[in-house]
Amino acid sequence: MLNNIVWLVFDSARYDAFMAARTPAIDSIGPTERRFSYASWTAPSHYAFMMGLPPHANEPRMLAADVHRRDLALWQRRIGDEAHRISFADFAPSLSLPAFLRSIGYRAEAYVSLPVLNPS
Numbered sequence: 001m002l003n004n005i006v007w008l009v010f011d012s013a014r015y016d017a018f019m020a021a022r023t024p025a026i027d028s029i030g031p032t033e034r035r036f037s038y039a040s041w042t043a044p045s046h047y048a049f050m051m052g053l054p055p056h057a058n059e060p061r062m063l064a065a066d067v068h069r070r071d072l073a074l075w076q077r078r079i080g081d082e083a084h085r086i087s088f089a090d091f092a093p094s095l096s097l098p099a100f101l102r103s104i105g106y107r108a109e110a111y112v113s114l115p116v117l118n119p120s
Helices: 015-020 042-050 064-073 075-079 097-103
Strands: none
Touching: 042 097, 064 075
């Protein structure tokens, strides 16, 4: 069985503008969630993505550590690997989504135009 994960980032796409747009191709992929960036500029937000963290939901009275543990554990559902229980420990110590995916047999590639997201 071939599993694929495609992570598309629309940098600087505001939720309200995106929801007002007609996006039938993107809509066919799955539901849209209202999420918030980790920073007001691109590099820190993308670094969080490469750690495996999606943009956060900004839930009141939630500790960031609890949210991060939960968001990293969602990779269990995304990957569908019932033989391996995925947790925060699987991402440590590097906190690298590409390294984690490679460790379970995925090939990880990225195509970006931002110079600060270099191969290292």
